[in-house]
Amino acid sequence: MKKLLLITILLTGSLFAQVKGNIEVPYIPYKVKMGKGFTTVQANCLTCHSFGYVLNMGKQPKSFWKGKIHKMVADFKAPITKKDQAIIANYLTEYYGNGKLK
């Protein structure tokens, strides 16, 4: 009898408003490689998205990283100076490169 009752309730009501109050999206502690140029990356590459975007690409050649930096500047209007772009390209090639230029 009890069981039956439960089923009826489940059928008539659905599960609404499961979360009350503010939603907090957790922070992921990304294991980022520290090294020359990292502070420049930190200052320029983490405003619009997390470092997860970089890790998600896997190890890639220098031309790839240069292309991504260019895409950020040209398409998404990231305000990054030429000088910083070069520092970031070197950092990414050093720590997230695959040993190839192209």
Next chain:
Amino acid sequence: MKRRDFLKTSIAASAAILGTTELSADVHQARNYNNEISEVNFPEKARMIVHSDRPPLLESPMSTFTRGITENDKFFVRWHLPDIPQHYDPDKYTIEINGLVEKELKITLKELKTGFEQVEVAAVQQCGGNSRSSFSPITGGIQWGNGAMGCAKFKGVRLRDILNRAGLKKGASWVGFNGRETAAYYKTPDFVRELNMDELDDHVILAYEMNGEDLPYLNGYPIRLVIPGYYSDSWVKMLSHITVTNKYKHLFFMDKGYRIADNKCECETPDHLYKTTKPITIMNVKSIIGFPENGMKMYHNSEIVVRGVAWDDGAGISKVMVSTDNGKTWDEALLKQENGRYAYTEFRYAFKPAKYGKLTFMAKAINNLGAEQPLSKDIGWNRGGYKYNGIHEVTVEII
């Protein structure tokens, strides 16, 4: 599992016409640079593969693809811009309908639920970049494995009914949709989608419920657009504005994102990019094996039931073929289709391994129009890494 539960369709499939190029997709399939299930749980979500926290990019684990309906807590999450409002008062939430309409409307969530006919549609929601990491060489965009997809029963109101209530003015031909996510930097383009009126049919809905529950926050609570048959780039989340216009506006995410070579094979090479592109729109035929998973050890002489899902743009799946001899011979899997033509078709294939060592399962879906999935080596490359639908392969070890 009862065999009679499964529907077998009998429409004969003809060979598909699909382009090939010298460039191909990775034979090893989805590289999944990161296929680890994260220890960090996101609001309302079970353990997921986490590609990014800001904006949240959460991929569903492969085990999800053994069932026709994906649970809300395992449903993938994909935002474009990092600023997502943290809270809504459902009593105050409104969407605005403006532009070339007779009367501008502001509809509250409550009015949406009570003032219009309520409809339900089960539909596959798949990112245009799902399985992107299978392309080689690497393409632009987030390198998803196979889990940027799910299938749910969405409940809501027809977009058509809402537009009719507002009344379309002469010349109304485009509808723009904007949600509440915003960029961190003011010059970054907003994520607005535009659809032509001709593309809208009665199956397009403004959904507030998913699998009998409120939409999970990260899936677009309280209202999102659902366009069955279409890649989900246009399924705008946290919908705030619907704007009717007579002209197509040139917006970044329409003009540069989610486009593919405008030729028959929808393919190109990195050195010879095709000069014109088109939006990705409707989904191609595809299937994914949810069980077993790559690298699993399976017991000799113990029956393996391969389980997976197949879908297309709504033409409907007619067959799923499975091969255990690297594509030399194909055997028909059992199908279960209970949620309509836009939903997943579940498939099952029982196999008793007699030999030890490596064993590869391949699954190929064929739809009612005769279109079938190409081998991964025959997939044409495109710069954005969209629409990957190569035959899925899973290799296990028989011990």
